[in-house]
Structures are given as structure tokens and as C-alpha cells.
Amino acid sequence: MSINVIETNGLGKRYGGTWALRECSLAIPAGHVAALVGPNGAGKTTLLNLAVGLASPSAGGVTVLGGRAPGSPAALDGIAFVAQDAPLYKNLSVADMIHLTRNLSRRFDQEYAETRLGELGIPLKRKSGRLSGGQQAQLALTLALARRPRLLMLDEPVAMLDPVARHDFMAIVLTAAVDDGVSVVLSSHVLTELERVADYLILLSRGRVQMAGEVDDLLASHRVLTGPALEADRYAERPVVHVRRAEAQAHLLVRATAADPVPPGFQAHPVGLEELALAYLREPGAAALPGPARGRHAEPSEVAK
């Protein structure tokens, strides 16, 4: 399977005079749990809405599931989208929500939905609005997965959940990835958990793509060099992403692999995903992408298990 579940080319969206997203070119290959990361207002929701077909581009183009138009019947069948804050009809019972979703979907696995809700102890007769926050999120997720999508898109799915509910929610998402090979794209500004959950990262900042690629590749192509502050500027010719400097000591986040030589007097350390993402988010001007956002990651060999 070498398709891209989302592919954009110069994609832009303008609301009034403001660009919510611009010149966005990326390709997210199938078979990943991809995290869309960025500060509030970076364009995460806009990108997801464009991919689902809830909004139309002001510039450029976007396709889903290997070249299909967002909003086309094939795209709608293959994609499940859970918008922010688990949108449900609060006055409908859980059973009615199932009924409604089944009638609105070409494919719906009723048995799956009821079994899952039973396991979660969510009563079918209760009104959606009276479920706890965690249960509402689980209900929205169950309805989405019962449509048996090939791509599951989640907008800030765990932002409102407590740690246990968050863990349980992500466990279901990731289990679906194992069981059914569902590709997942989720937006988040909770960086800490991403390292365990995501194996593909897209960093958005001020409406632009700052970094995109497989997490392993991104981590392998960055190092932190720690050494004397006086020497730090000597390595300015290296692609330095971010510098943290004290009187005597400096930490340089550079684009370098483990094979690259370490400057004398410096120590090289591997970098974690959170540290890497933070460094880029603190340097919105670090425009260079570690790898080409398009093309390279569409290689099938990377996707195959």
C-alpha cells in the first residue's frame, strides 16, 4: 500500500483577509498514526476541515485516500472524522445516535458499536448529553470506527479528557490501527504523549508546514550538541535549528545524524520528539524542512510492515 491518505499541494485557506493556512504541501502515507502539531491558530483544524471537505481551498489543492477529492462519495465512505469536543446530539439517546449514524453511513458495523459500548459500560438508553466527558468522547469514537473507515481523523481528541480517559481513548484508536489497518491523522497540542502514539509528525506554525516526516527519521536527523558557549557560533554554518545559551555552556539543536562528526569540546546527544517539536515551535523562522515534504515518504518500502 503506497497511497497517501492526505496529499496537499500549495494548499491555502483564507478567511477574510487572514490566511489560516498557506502554501501547505505535504503527503501523509497510509499506515501511520500521524500527529498534526502546532500552537493554537496554526491551521490544524483548517487543514483537517479541508481534507474532510467541510471547507474548500482558497489556493492549491488537496486529495485524500490516494487522489480522491474531499467530499466525494468514495472519500466520505473511507473517512471518519471526529471534530473537536466530540460532537453529538446531546438530546438523543446513545441508541438513537447509533441509529442516526447507521442511516447516514453507507457502511456501519452495528455489532461492533454495541459490543464496544457494552465493554465501556455506556448505557444505550442514556442521553448523549448526560454521559461523562470521557464517555462522550468514546461514543463519538465508536460511531466513527463502526463506519469501518480507512482513515480516521481526530481534531484535538484528548484535550478535554482526564489522564485515564485519554489513555483508554488512545488505546482504542491504536488498537483499530492494528486490527483493521486504519490510518490515523490526529491534531494535538499535547506534546508529551505524542512520542508514544505517533510515528509520523507534521508541525504547523502560523499556517505553514514547518516540519514533516516519519518520527524515526526526524529524530535520527537531529542531535543536541552541548559545549562551551564561546565556541557555539563557530558551528553556525551547520544547520542549527535552535540554541539555548548560558554564560559558559550552550545547547545547539542541529540537523545532523549520529554519523556526523562531533565538534571538539562538544558532546552529542540524541533528541526526543517533544524537545525537537518545542525547538521548532520556538523558531517559527526555521523554515527548512528536514526532508522534502512531498514524494520521498511516498516510497512503499517505508509503509510496509
Next chain:
Amino acid sequence: MVIDKGHGSAGGGAGASPVSGPRGPGAPIEFRLDAGSGVPTYLQLVHQVEHALRLGYLKPGDQLPKVRDVVASLAINPNTVLKAYRDLEMKGLAAGRPGQGTFVQATLSQVALPELTTLRRSLSGWLAAADQAGLDEDGMVALFTSALRDFYERRGGSRARGGAASGETEGIA
């Protein structure tokens, strides 16, 4: 520091029974994660399997936890588990059986138990002497690590199975 990092807190958990005890259903070990350790998730899984092999919680023929079960209980990316199992396969410690799962292939306890006890006793003697001389725990670890490195360097780089250690100290001279 290096010797025990990632191993010390690892293992089959308090509930897992050693070799002799009766085995319940399911996999013999269960993984746990230490988010604050700074060790990549897949390496933590690898270390815990190696640790369980050294201590006899796992024997050749035992099945490692199923990828799906690990994903469901830890909420981690499936590719992380696959990467850990691939790593163990490359080390010759585990082998995948199509449609069944991943099974332990080899053991890491190369030395018989009586011999281990003797070695441990002589090490205890050394520790007592080091303590007597005023070395604290970190000092002992540093000295041991340094002596170990010299030992293998003198033997011409034929390092012991040290994937774990080299992964963590990478680049730190």
C-alpha cells in the same frame, strides 16, 4: 550508570512468577513504560525482554506479548512494538511465526546458576572493599564501567552483547 539503566526498573513486574512457578494464561511477561526515563519506548521494551531472559522469566519457546495486547494496554504506536520485536529478532533472541506471534528463540543467561552465585560473591567482596575505600555508589558504577570498557577494548573490540548500553551512551565520550 550505564550498567543498570533501563534494566533496573524493568522486568516482568511483581506478579510474574519465576521459572519454577506455575504459569497463568497469556504471555509470561507484561511490559511497562517509564515516560521520564528518556529511553526510547522501543528500547524500553527490548531491555525488558532482555532483562526477563537474564532472570529466567522468559525461556526459549515462550511467546512474547502479542502486538495488539501491548498496544491496547500501553496505548503506544504498534510500529514501536514491531520495531522492538524486529530488534530482538536481529539479535537472535526472538523469532516471528507467521500468524501466531513472536517467540523467544534464545536465552541470555549464558552462565549456569552456581557459577553466577560464585561470581556474585566475589563481586560483593570487591564492593565491600570499594566501600571501605570511600567510594559511593556512583563512584563504583563509574569505576566498574570504565574497567569494563578497558577490558573489552584490550580484547580487541569484541564487545559483549551491549546494544542496550551503547544505545544510551552514544556520542558521550
